[in-house]
Amino acid sequence: MNLNLSGKRVLVTGGSKGIGMGIARAFAAEGADLILVSRDIDENEASKKVGRPITAVNLDLSQQGAAEQLGGRFPDIDILVNNAGAVPSGSLFDVDEARWRAAWDLKVFGYINMCRTFYPLMVGRGGGTIVNIAGIGAIVKSPAAICIAAGNAAIIVLSQTLGSGSHRDNIRVVAVNPGPVATERLKAAASVQGTQKFNADALLPWARPASVEEIGATVAFLASPMSSYTSGSVVTVDGGLSASAQGL
Numbered sequence: 001m002n003l004n005l006s007g008k009r010v011l012v013t014g015g016s017k018g019i020g021m022g023i024a025r026a027f028a029a030e031g032a033d034l035i036l037v038s039r040d041i042d043e044n045e046a047s048k049k050v051g052r053p054i055t056a057v058n059l060d061l062s063q064q065g066a067a068e069q070l071g072g073r074f075p076d077i078d079i080l081v082n083n084a085g086a087v088p089s090g091s092l093f094d095v096d097e098a099r100w101r102a103a104w105d106l107k108v109f110g111y112i113n114m115c116r117t118f119y120p121l122m123v124g125r126g127g128g129t130i131v132n133i134a135g136i137g138a139i140v141k142s143p144a145a146i147c148i149a150a151g152n153a154a155i156i157v158l159s160q161t162l163g164s165g166s167h168r169d170n171i172r173v174v175a176v177n178p179g180p181v182a183t184e185r186l187k188a189a190a191s192v193q194g195t196q197k198f199n200a201d202a203l204l205p206w207a208r209p210a211s212v213e214e215i216g217a218t219v220a221f222l223a224s225p226m227s228s229y230t231s232g233s234v235v236t237v238d239g240g241l242s243a244s245a246q247g248l
Contacts, residue, residue: 003224006031010223011070011077013061013114014084016041018183019133021049022212023081026220028052035074037061037084062106067113071121078125079223080118082111082155083133087148095147103147108154115162119171127170129223132159134234136179139242152177156234163232172231174222179238180209205239 015036043056085107122128138152163173
């Protein structure tokens with residue numbers, strides 16, 4: 001399907017691997033021009049993975065002024081995908097304040113600052129689209145992943161609230177909730193868990209996690225003109241896992 005994304009300027013944070021790279025590949029396949037932002041990214045290597053030349057930016061978005069720096073360098077973005085973030089698992093008492101704040105500085109306040117920076121730039125250019133990657137932790141609400149759940153919930157409400165009125169500025173804001181995805185991080189965790197991996201997979205729809213390509217395709221569609229009436233919405237991509245009473 002032609003999503004009419006050819007020539008669109010797309011900025012993806014956390015774009016060096018995993019879900020971010022899957023999103024980048026989906027946009028590249030549609031002919032979009034990509035800027036990938038990560039703490040550690042090599043432009044040549046990323047271009048090879050994406051399949052076309054991209055612009056790479058090494059930047060820690062948890063640092064004060066990082067979003068503004070990107071806005072100054074790339075004021076002509078058509079689509080912003082906020083994806084950067086690694087939030088620790090653990091109970092309320094497992095995750096201390098320093099780790100909690102550091103995680104939210106990147107995934108929660110990082111998203112807020114990126115929206116705050118690029119939204120006015122999009123207004124000045126006549127419109128745009130913002131896609132925020134959250135996660136089903138906000139739905140399943142496991143006490144063993146409370147920092148994740150609360151952070152994802154904040155991103156969802158940010159997206160819904162901003163997207164409920166952004167049509168006035170010809171801007172759409174949506175959120176995507178991936179369930180378990182076959183990323184490097186999930187594979188590493190599975191190798192540590194050993195045979196427990198098979199037990200976890202058995203609980204997943206189709207006995208497998210989602211692929212990064214499946215998440216990328218969803219994001220590209222939502223960001224495209226083919227989804228032009230979608231704003232303030234949250235799309236969950238977990239094969240029905242969060243709809244199950246069993247879950248994980």
